Amino acid sequence: MAALARLALGEEEVEPMARELSAVLDHVARISELDLENVPPTSHVVEVTGALRADEPTPCLPREVVLSQAPLANDEGFLVPSPQA
């Protein structure tokens, strides 16, 4: 699960995490007691109609402004370690 979440967990984090998550999952499992046959899932809480906008290009932030926040970048883009170093 941690690998799916792209999360490295330290040795000392694994046991408490498993214990705490089990307690929370036991609690949330109470919703399995409910009869939810034919109940539609909520997709949006407030009724909205016609929320679509025209698909027109608008200006976005300049590239150098965005790249200035990156831990590592050059003039063209974000720099990252090789996938298979």
Add this chain to the structure above:
Amino acid sequence: MSTTDILDLSAAAAAAAIGGGSLSATELFEAYRDRAASDRAAGDAGLNCFTWVAADAPSEPVDAPLAGVPVAVKDLFCTEGVPSQAGSRILEGYLPPYTATAVSRLRAGGAPLLAKTNQDEFAMGSSNENSAFGPVRNPWDRERVPGGSSGGSAAAVAAGLAPWALGTDTGGSVRQPAALCGIVGLKPTYGAVSRYGMIAFASSLDQAGPLTRDVTDAALMLRHMVGRDPCDATSLAFPGEIELPTAERLDGIRLGVPQELTGEGIERGVLDAFAAAIEQAKELGAEVSDVHLPHAPHALSAYYVLAPAECSSNLARYDGVRYGMRATDAHDLLDMYMRTRHDGFGAEVKRRIMLGTYALSSGYYEAYYGRAQRVRTRISEDFRTAFEQIDFVVTPTAPSVAFRLGEKTADPLAMYLNDYCTVPMSLAGIPAISIPCGHSEGLPVGLQIAGPAFSENRLLDAARALERSIAFDARPARV
């Protein structure tokens, strides 16, 4: 005007004093800026309310309705060129290239940025103990928590370190800290305020809301925040204007008390203060009756599936590539992602990411996320049915008064139970306000009033009538 007189003014009164010429906006800004800067400099010896404080008052006079009354803003609102870390190490050094709509609307209304406030990391927490900046302390008792996740905003307003503050509420993060600090906190209807520029936790629940000294200030701040924003497709045009509340009575108002949220699990002292507030409401002319929200006891379970699920998806973006920190010495790309997230996230955020990833994983999706979304439908239906018979649902805001620092950190489930009375309204997307309604153990107790979607004007009126009658002395000793 003396500094004490200045600090005694509500935000609305301060705006009026500036407009009338008896106070200058610069004087007001500097009085609060000095206090906020002192608290920031004091670190843990102070209340630790702030993550950043403005250096200078705006140089130009403010020609707008809020007249220059400055606002403290929760760290998770992006503010251009001003550190915005959402209380997390993973966003260390981040200077947003743009400003959140709620903040820019307030600025356009005449409320400049005073400071950024401490919070639980990514708004996940009910005690403000999950912050990379350390815990916030409650001005009523330094050994107790201010509530969370908007704990810095609530404590700052309660302690007179800011005239008013902006927070966010996902499952109670404006209302619960307002209750624990003895101030007013309002969660608007979902969509009433744009989420653009709010660092996301659970997008289907997150709403910006005011934390203020009184109900009038909450209305005034909300007035300058609401409205459709092309940058947030879920934002909606508010039907009409937000009015400043004037009601003094509750004649003809029908209040419903749900037994599901006013019984087991709520502290005796909180229930006593709640009962006294209900008596006040009756004296003001309100009709009070029992109402049923049969699925409300399941709201917390549904919430702790849905919110972590959305969190695990929203927080996937923190990977050390585009902003914030990056773990060094990674041996390849995947290792860099995993180590950055290991080093950058705190324990509670990791817990929620894991919970959400599990709830959304293949094979478990229907059992958890699917079912929780159906429970959410049931909860909305419960409220809709209730509002056919009553105008507002009233409950205690939080099951207890402010608890001691460290008391619940070892037990995540005990911490989650703080949200028991506030999550049903969040899941239903309806507006709810917390006002101080009395004391228990010398600490403030909050009363929650919730109404149908877009009932903010009526809700604020009812809250104002009760506030006047309760006449809560909202200020702990000044720090």
